[in-house]
Amino acid sequence: MTSSRPTLRTAVPPPRRLAELVGAYPLTVVGEGGGGWENVTVRGVRADNREITGGELFAAHTGGHVHGARFARAAVDAGAAAVLTDPEGRELLSAGDPLGVPVLVADDVPALLGELAAALYGRPADRLGTFAVTGTNGKTTTVFMVEHALRALGRRTGLIGTVELRVGDRAVPATLTTPQPADLQALLATMVAEDVDDLVMEVSSHALALHRVDPVVFDVAGFTNLTQDHLDFHETLEDYFDAKADLFTPARSRRGVVLVDDEWGRRLAERSATVHPGRRRHPCRPRRHGHRPGPRLAGARRGRGRHRHHLHPRPPRRAHAARAATAVTTPLAAAEATRMMSPTATATRAGTQRPVPAEEDEGRKKSRWWVWLLALLGLAAAAGIVALIVTNEEEPPPPEMVAVPDMTGMDQVEARQELEEAGLEPSIVDDVPSDTVEEGLFVESRPAVGTEIEVGETVEIAFSSGPEAVEVPNVVGMSQDQAASALESAGLASGSVQEVNDPSAAPGDVVATDPAAGESAAPGSRVNLTVASNFADLPDLTGQTEEEASATLAGLDLNVRITQQETADAEPGTVIQQSHPAGAVERGTTVALTVAVAPPEPSPEPSETSEPPPDEPSDTAPPDGDNGSGND
Structure with missing residues (x-):
């Protein structure tokens, strides 16, 4: 099988010897593929056997339904140079025929995979400016705004998010908010190879908990908000918050930008080690005279005075947040950031101005304040707080809220009508497999059912595509009992059994299956076996x-x-x-x-002139009474 999933992965890393990896990481070699594993080389790593092109390391670990070791044979047949697995995968592989390639074992493959992939692809994140955004809502809007501002500044960008993956001007639809670790590092290497300057990406709580971004230390991490969601994965809301907060530690980011207009944001700002200290003051406390001003947007004249629009997360007394037009604020911020990014920009020190040399500018690139400006701009816009205008007007009424209705048992037409009647905008996304929901009926929504959101907001709804197909395991060479057990472990059942004369197989061993190994089958379906007979x-x-x-x-x-x-x-x-x-x-x-x-040789014929035998009697008899002695 080959994967039909679109991809942007084009970077091919240089070959690396397995001996280097085993020496650098906690790996054990248990299968040498005929010996000489130290000189075996790999070019990258993949966790999907359908995407193996030749020479890669195949990572086989526990999956959502089946252990990846069951697809190791297919990966090797496709050209994998070695297999990385865990102790459970080692047991599965030892029960089958030798793979013929080295097998590396690690205690926790997902925790090691990102670091290993980063090493194989040359740590591409170190050569990019990196922006990460997390939060329940607003991630996609934020990354698109930050990426747009960077492009306006003349930067070549890469984007990773819920909607799409983009390298420069090339884009494909995304399948995950944050890619798997091997895919992520390969994509970052492609960005480096195509001269991308900056990466802007969404980082989900799943990605943080499942080690997908472990090797990357982001230049700036942003937090939008946190509401009740993903409790099917995180046991509690606290666990969900802890997963998000892990992004704001020195191991994962150098700087943090946190919106503190809710309790979760304030808690994160207090506990984070990477949030800028200047943002930890009370958000409504006015800046004292003489203090250095933070980033600001354009001023707006009202009456005789000029009021500056500061990026505070919530208004002071008798003030309200105004949703300023992005078309106005973004160019102003971009123009100022462009001036500061220029290699010939001036830097004020002790009342003098001097040009900043290009070498020094390159060395200071990751510490410039424009990084903060862009991150703040995107986060604030995503939250609808672009500028605060001091006014004597009354605070506007709170927005009308409505709970996302329960659409269980509804098809697309019924679910769309239900949302529209609630004042919400439906958006149908790709179908999702489900073993419990009938095909074509509602499965889930984003935001989740019961979540309070503003009237008029969009709700993404997904419908069931039926049970998720499973891949038929390779049971050729197994006995009937072993094959039935392997099929049951894969969620399938043993079907009819047909015997054939096959002298190359032991009597009773499986020689073929229908469907064949590697093909897809519905969960619970029967796989027919062909076994070698005793004839x-x-x-x-x-x-x-x-x-x-x-x-x-x-x-x-x-x-x-x-x-x-x-x-x-x-x-x-x-x-x-x-x-x-x-x-x-x-x-x-x-x-x-x-x-x-051969028969024996025949005896020779007797001669016609041969003498009679010596004991043959004479032709003439002696006279009567004469004994022939001559005596009387």
């Missing part, structure tokens, strides 16, 4: 030499008994007769072969 297909052996016929019978697991017969009609030493006719014969049967031998 051998005996050929006609006449005319073969005794040695040839004996070897043929031994290969068919049949016994032989040889008898000889004198004949001049056949070549001596060849079979002239067999006890069983050609056809099916039960294994272990003794087949008698009659082999031709």
Whole structure:
């Protein structure tokens, strides 16, 4: 099978010897593929056997339904140079035939995979400016705004998010909010190869908990908000918050930008080690005279005074948040950031101005404040707080809220009507597999059912595509009982059994399946087995030499008994007769072969002039009474 999923992965890393990886990481070699594993090289790593192109390391670990080790044979057949698995996968592999390639074992493959992939692809994140955004809502909007601002500044960008993956101007639809670790590192290497300057990506709580972004330390991490969601994965809301907060540690980010207009944001700002200290003051406390101002947007004249629009997360007393037009604020911020990013920009020090050399500018690139400006701009816009305008007007009424209705049992038409009646905008996304929901009926929504959201907001709804297909495991060479157990472990059942004469297989062993190994089947469906019977297909052996016929019978697991017969009609030493006719014969049967031998040479004919035998009587008898002695 080959994967039809679109991809942007084009970077091919240089080959790395397995000996280097084993020496650098906690790996054990348990299968040497015929010896000499130290000199085996790999070019990248993949966790999907359908995407193996040749020479990669195949990572086989526990999956959602089936352990990846069950697809190791298919990966090796596709060209994988080595297999990485865990102790459970090692047990599965040891039960089958040798793979013929080195097998590396790690205690926790997902925790190691990202670091290993980063090493194989040359740690591409270190050569990019990196922006990460997390939060329940607003991630996609934020990354698109930050990416748009960077492009406006002349930067070549890469984007990873819920909607799409993008490298420069090339884009494909995304399948995960945050890609798997091997895919992520390969994609970052592609960005480096195509001269991308900056990466902007969404980082989900799943990605943080499942080690997908472990090797990457982001230049700036942003937090939008946190609401009740994903409790099917995180046991509690606290666990969900802890997963998000892990992004704001020195191991994962250098700087943090947190919106503190809700309790979760304030808690994160207090506990984070990477959030800027200047943002930890009370959000409504005015800046004291003489303090250095933070980033600001354009001023707006009202009456005789000028009021600056600061990026505070919530308004002071008698003030309200105004949703300023992005078309106005973004160009102003981008223009100022462009000036500061220029290699010839001026830096003020002790009242003087001096040009910043290009070398020094490159060294200071990741510490410039424009990183903060862009991150703040995107986060604030995603939250609908672009600027605060001091005013004497009354605070606007709170927005009308509505709970996402329960659409269980509804099809697309009914679910769309239900949302529209609630004042919400439906958006149908790709179907998802489900073992419990009938095909075509509602499965889930984003935001989740019961979540309070503003009237008019969009709700993404997904419908069931039926049970998720499973891949038929390779059970050829197993006994019927072993094959039935392997099929059951894969969520399938053993079907009918057909016997065939196959001298290359042991009696009772599986020689083929229908559907074949590697094909897709519905969960619970039956797989028919073809097994080797206890009969051998005996050929006609006449005319073969005794040695040839004996070897043929031994290969068919049949016994032989040889008898000889004198004949001049056949070549001596060849079979002239067999006890069983050609056809099916039960294994272990003794087949008698009659082999031709040459007859003995005939005796010579007697001569016509030969003397009579000495004891032959004389022709004349002596006279009566005479004894022939001559005595009277």
